[in-house]
Amino acid sequence: MLYFNNVVRFRKWKVFLILGLFSLALGLKVVLKTLRVTAAQLTDLRKCPACYGLSICGAILNNEIVIRHRGVYATFANLFNAKNVFFGNYAGEKVVLKKLAHTSELYAFDKMLCTDSKLFELCPNNSNKKSVPRAIDFYTQITRELTTDFASDNISNLRLCPITDHMDDLLYNVYANSVVLQILPTEDGWPVPKYYGACGRVIVEEYVGPPLSNYHQEPWIRRAKIASSLLEAAQKFTYRSPHFGFYLTDISPDNIAVDPKDNAKFIDMENIIVVDKRIQQNNRTSDWEELEVNKVDFTCQNCLAFSPVDICSHHFSDHNYYAVCQHLLSRTTSSNAIPGGLLHDIPNDILQQYPNLPTLIEQCAIPSAAHTRIVVGDLLREVLNEIVLENTRQILRH
Template identity: 95%
Template sequence: MLYFNNVVRFRKWKVFLILGLFSLALGLKVVLKTLRVTAAQLTDLRKCPACYGLSICGAILNNEIVIRHRGVYATFANLFNAKNVFFGNYAGEKVVLKKLAHTSELYAFDKMLCTDSKLFELCPNNSNKKSVPRAIDFYTQITRELTTDFASDNISNLRLCPITDHMDDLLYNVYANSGNDKKQISHAYLWTILRINPEPVVLQILPTEDGWPVPKYYGACGRVIVEEYVGPPLSNYHQEPWIRRAKIASSLLEAAQKFTYRSPHFGFYLTDISPDNIAVDPKDNAKFIDMENIIVVDKRIQQNNRTSDWEELEVNKVDFTCQNCLAFSPVDICSHHFSDHNYYAVCQLDLLFQHLLSRTTSSNAIPGGLLHDIPNDILQQYPNLPTLIEQCAIPSAAHTRIVVGDLLREVLNEIVLENTRQILRH
C-alpha cells in the first residue's frame, strides 16, 4: 500500500510539473509576442514632416512587412537594437528595415529641432506643428547640406562638388519618386534624410533597377526605410572556393568602374568601403549596402571654374603608415574630372591586395585578402595575376591603377568563364 501511494504521489507530481512547464512556456510565448517589435512601431510618424517620407506606409500599416523574430534571443535583440537595423519579409522577399541612425543620434536630431528657433516648427513636441511647414526654405537647406565643408561634424556624408549648378539633375530620381507629395513637403523629407543619413537618397540616385551595385530601395515610412536584403557580408566568403571569390572580386572591380565612369554627368566616389559594408547576392555579385559616405563630382564644370589640373587623373597616393584606413583627399577628388579612388579602395583596402600589404594594412576581416591562395594551376596559366593585383594596389605609374584594374577584371572573368566551361564539359 505504501509503495502504491508513493507511485500515485510521484505521478501526480509529474503531471503537475508537466502542466507547470506547459503553462510557463505558454506564458513565455505570450510575453514574447507582446515584446515583438512591429514595422509600424518603428515609423515614429508623429515626427513627420521631419522624417524620411510616406511612400511605403501603406504596406507597413497594413502589416504587409513583417519583422523576422527567430527565438527568444532574436526577440530581445530586436527590442534592444542599438543599431536600429531590422530584418523582415515583404512580398515574398527578404528586406532590411533601417532607422538610419542610432537612437541617441535621432534623439540629438530632435533636440536640435526643438532648440533651434528657425527649425522649431519641426519639433515633435510643438503643439502647433503643421503637416506642411511654411517658414523654412528647405531647398536652401538641402544645398547647404550637400556642400558643407568636409571637416564638418555633420552626420551626413554625401557631398556634391565642385559646383551645385546641376543639383536638381542629381536628385531627379528622388523628386520623381516623391509622387504626389507637395514640393515643400518632399523637400522637408529630403533635408531630414540628408541631415541624418543620406543612404536612401543615394539608393534612388543610383537605382539597382538601372544596374547599379546597390540594394533595391522600396521606400520610407516616417523614420524608417525599407530596402532589399542582398545577402551575407563579404567577410563571410574568406574561405569559399577561389573561383567563387574571383567572381566576387570581378564584380567589385566592375563596381569601381561603374561608380567612376558610368554616368556622363557625375562621378561617385565611395569613402567608407569595408568588407562589412559590402554584401554578396545569390549570384555572387557584390553590392554596397552602406551608402552613407560618398563624394559626388559634377563633371560638367565650366572652363572658367576649372582648376589647372582639372582634366588630369587624380591619383590616390596611399599613406602606408595609415593602418586599416581608407586614406584619401576629398579636396583632391573634387578638383579633378576623374579619380582612381574607387579602384584604390577596392584593390588596396582589405579586399584584393591585403596579402601583399599585411605588415601595414592587415585586418582580421579578410586575412590575406579576398584573392588569397591562388591555385597553382591558375598561377601557371596566368603568371601575371599577382602582378596585376599588386599594380592595382600600388601602381608604378600615374594611370596604371585603372588600366590594370580593368585588365585584372578581364582576367578574372576569363578564369571564371573557363572554369564554367570545364564544369559543363564534364
C-alpha cells in the first residue's frame, strides 16, 4: 500500500512538473512575443518630415514586412540593436531594414534639430511642427553638408568636389525617391542592393547575402569570381558615369556582401567622395587632366590611406583599384577579416598555366611604375574571368 501511495505521489509531482514547465514555456513565449520589435515600431513616423520618406509605409503599416526573430537571443538582440540594422521578409524576399545611423547618432541629430533656431520646426517635440516646413533652406543645408572641408580630419559620409554646380544632377534620384542610397540605383547596373523604399526613419533594401569575410576559405575558383566582380565595381565607380566619379572611402569586408551568383555588392555606401568631372577650365587645377595615383604611405597598417584633396583635384583617380587590390585581394591586405587577401593560396595547376597571376595581384596593389595600377587591375580581371570560364567548361565536359 505504501509503495502504491509513493507511486501515485511521484506521478502527481511528475504531472505538476510537466504542467509547470509547459506553463513556463507558454509564458516565456508570450513574453518574447510582446518584446519582439516590429517594422512599424522602427519607423519613428512622428519625426517626419525630418525623415527619409513615406514610399513603403503602406507595406510596413499593413505588416507586409516582418522582422525575423529566431530564438530568445535574436529577440533580445533586436530589442537592444544600437546599430539599427534588422533583417526581415517582404513579398517572399529577404530584406534589410536600416535606420542609417546608430541610436546615439539619431539622438544627437534630434537634439541638434531642437536647438537650432533655423531647424526647430523639424524638432520632434515641436507641437506646432508643420507637415512641410517652408522656411528652411534645405538646398543650402545639403550643399554645406556635401562640401565639408576636405583638409579636415572629418572626411566621412558623402562628399562632393571640387564644385557643386551640378549637384542637382547628382541628387536627381534622391529627389525622385527620397533617399541618398538612390544616387546609384541597382536598376542602372550599379553593384549595390536593390532599394525598396523608406518609411519615416527606416529604409528597406534587398538582403544581398553574407559578408565578403565569410568567403575567405571558399574554393579558389569561387573567390576568383568574386574578386573579378570587385575589380569590375572599381571600374564602374571610377568610369561608368560620364558626369561623376565615385570613390569609396570605407571598403571594409563587412561593408561588402556577396549574392548567390558570387557577385560582390557594396551594402554601405555612406562614405564616398564624388568628383564632378564637368568643371570649367578656370576651376581646374594644373594637373586636372592627369590621373591621380594613390601614393599615400601612412604608418597605420590597418588604414585605407588616401588624400581627399588629391582625389578632388583630378579628373580621374586610381583610388578604387588601390582600395580593392591593396585592401581586399592582395596578400598585403590590411584587413584582419581576410588575412593573406581574398586570392590567397592559388592552386598549383592555375599557377602553372598563369605564372604571372601573383605579380598582377601585387602590381595592382602596389605598382612598381606610375600610372599602371588601373591597366594591371583591368588585366587581372580579364585573367580571372578566363580562369573562371575555363573551369566552367571543364565542369561541363565532365
